[in-house]
Amino acid sequence: MPSQYRDTKQDQINKRAEKVRNLRFAGLSYRQIGEKLHISIATVKKDWERMQVEFPAQTTRELVAEQNGKLVEMMKPHYLRAISGDTKATATMLKLMDHQAKLFGLYEPELDTGQANAVAALTDLVNAINGAATPVEGV
Known part of the structure; x- marks a missing residue:
């Protein structure tokens, strides 16, 4: 029986982590995701990290590219209207x-x-050295 509970709990965590991933790709912040799913920001971060471990960097890049492609397609019909002054399209x-x-x-x-x-400290040091250096007459 404990094994079944553990499996059910893990399924719930996996489903929540997938929701975190989808909401993150939709552009929500950790705080917004936490509020939407009624979980802490720390839990959102853990779930996000879990998804990044389960989905290697290349897969993550592919997902980002996929989401960006969708955004670009959604932008296309609005772009020309926006630059023509259509406030709704803008x-x-x-x-x-x-x-x-x-x-x-x-x-x-x-x-x-x-x-x-x-850089600021180095600049101050160089300026101090230049200010302290006095030319010697006749040299």
Whole structure:
């Protein structure tokens, strides 16, 4: 009996993880997915990681490409109308472009590598050295 419970529970987790994957590909954030499925953000992240482990990177890239293809097809009928000034078509294009940006992770915060701080410190150091250096007369 415990084995059957474990299998049922695993099936539920797998189904939830698949929903997480589909919602993530639809452009929802971890928070939005958690609210929609009534689970914590930590659970959303675990399910997302589970799906990435079960679906190798190449498969994930294929899924992203598939979703992007669908978005591009949906954009086609609206694009010319949008650039011609049709406000409804423009609003639709912006929504589709927003989904596309989310799909590619363009809204994810960049990792702080500390490079900006290092460049600023180095610039300050060079400026201090240049300011401290005084030319010697007659040389």
